[in-house]
Amino acid sequence: MSGTMGERFRRKAISVAQARLLLEPHAVPLSSEKVVLWQAPGRRLARTIYAPHAMPHFARSGMDGFAVYSEDTVEADSVAVQLTVVETIPCGTVPNRRLGRGEAARIMTGAMLPEGADAVIMLEAVDEDQVDRKSYITVKRYAPRGMNVSWPGTEVSEGQELIKAGVRISTGETALLAAFGYERVEVIRKPKVAVFATGSELLHVGDSLQPGKVRNSNLHMLVAQIETAGGEPIVYGNIADQAQEAKSRLETALREADVVLTSGGVSVGDFDIMAELIGDSEGKLFDKIMMRPGSPTSAALWENKLLIALSGNPGACFVGFELLVRPVLMGMQGAVASPVPALEAVMHQDFDKVNAFERYVRAKVWLEGGKVYTAPLEQDKSSMMISIKEAEGLIIVPPGTQLEAGELVRVIPLKGWGTGDAAF
């Protein structure tokens, strides 16, 4: 056994939690930028936003109907009350005058109540009459104060916290930002993620197959993962096996990007360029993790930036990204910390493969009858990619443990179960 090889075998394995702790200090929120509101969905807010004014900012009718003095209708349950209609208030207009006692104003949903009015009676609940070109309504039921009225600030009061910094701007946040006049929104800039693959066996996606070679799928997979994590991928392509050249290309990327990812070359083989570069570097954070797949996943701090070297096996590359890279990108976007990213699910069947390391098994996750179920997928070998598309979660199998059907296990969710494929 060669000396070099011996060194490599002496890598010190740490836990996934320890690896995350080593990465965390370097995953701090990036600078912010302003984008127009149309571009804001999917981005994360740079600063907590407080309501610049109350909502609604005027007393608003919740119905098409008649604005009245509630007190004028106190007897209406027993004796019909007649009120004079003095004006019509469409949405977006300001009432012409204060409502007098005995008066009513025809008002639209969303329109502004006239001063004095404190209730709105729905259209269908009154009778309308014309006498001498004057309009009257007959009210037959008491309209308590506030009926069908939204008072100023009922929904949001001035200065109230609207959206916290770090929150991903989705549909509801977009509506709020629009309603409060945020034509431009300050968001955290997208982390730039440089991506390299290593390995002379890699063909381009457009190449014909050759014996012994495979097409480079990890670059594409990582780009898709980076995009779902809110990052901006920069594809550098393949990296050479030659150490000095590889180092210089990585350093260039580290100057341009916020994080550099590589896939492959982290193992103990003779051509494992990333193992060599990270293993020897001063900035090494770790080069072995007690997990399956992806135990040789490595990371270093170079040029004060994170270089994360993922395994070249598709399954291990995928899992390494989800466990270690996604949280880094989330942290760089100021995402609110989630102390327990895993959920609990009921094992649907036994899982009897015991491993010395913590194992992350690709799994189906589904909701049925108010319960959360999970089942490991077939073809979960780290070299296999076919089951990645089916994986809705990663079951965490503790070291040296079997899992039994019916048992509650921890699962890292990978896909949402909402808004997915629901057509008719």
Place this chain on the structure above:
Amino acid sequence: MSGTMGERFRRKAISVAQARLLLEPHAVPLSSEKVVLWQAPGRRLARTIYAPHAMPHFARSGMDGFAVYSEDTVEADSVAVQLTVVETIPCGTVPNRRLGRGEAARIMTGAMLPEGADAVIMLEAVDEDQVDRKSYITVKRYAPRGMNVSWPGTEVSEGQELIKAGVRISTGETALLAAFGYERVEVIRKPKVAVFATGSELLHVGDSLQPGKVRNSNLHMLVAQIETAGGEPIVYGNIADQAQEAKSRLETALREADVVLTSGGVSVGDFDIMAELIGDSEGKLFDKIMMRPGSPTSAALWENKLLIALSGNPGACFVGFELLVRPVLMGMQGAVASPVPALEAVMHQDFDKVNAFERYVRAKVWLEGGKVYTAPLEQDKSSMMISIKEAEGLIIVPPGTQLEAGELVRVIPLKGWGTGDAAF
């Protein structure tokens, strides 16, 4: 009561299911287009894809180690076996020659097995020696046939179905498409969705507040919803109250877009332009739905395209989109039908508001201890938008029903619970 008003009140209310049935025939898959693989994530596949070749397409080593004849090692458990190392096979190369009996080849993870070899022994499990500049290994354990070898087609056989038409291309699909050489992918084109708002009370987002007026938040909200549903929003802005002008603008949009959405103007008020245009049109599909919020939600087939008129109340507009428009956009992208878009969850608390119509209540949804829980949000009035951002689902409250804590209820999921905010 005026005649016009009377007419309007005589709208015929149908169920949500009936409304969907009326929309469904017009939500057929659109034409396809080719995009480069980098642009494919998030799009939906136009045709089912079958594997153009097996994966792996050669016998592949799963380990760094030595390729051997399994039969040569049969005695190794009792008597150490010595084999001659005849070559080194890095990844991406073709072995120089067929392995002879008594021979071994140093091989890398992912590299091609030489002919004859049928097992790989991991590096750490052998002793290496040099004698007279020749390399030998000593094997001390039986290596059964197939050990650490992926045979051709083990993962995917030629012609096997890879990804079904209509599936949304995410991480795993992207990796597969790359591995099988799909540099360009045929996807369904994005549905173009024209969006209008109605209402003279609407200010632009950048405008200062004015009494009686509100900023136009529905346009922005709908754009965010359309984008999450895979559509391409085309913002037309505000539509006038004048019928002929409104009609002509809608018709222009219907020629340019696949669907036209409007928000507001569907109610029974005097200025409800959409109610007037749809109510009178030949192509009317429905103009009242037995649901809360959003009962006046209307739809028509104009110029052989769908015009869907949502309520102007933010909550009702939001719900109307999720229940009726999202499935239309999914159908147009060829999404696989989901007969039960709702999931079952355990009510966390009582809900005692009874309604004559089916009610869709914005709710929290969470997973805890292997169970799915839901609880209605405060501020669920249809005019309120503040709780839209918190809504993870819509609880379906059947007509005339109260819900009790502990009861199993149906919830339409709105957000995923995976890959959301999981930082460290």
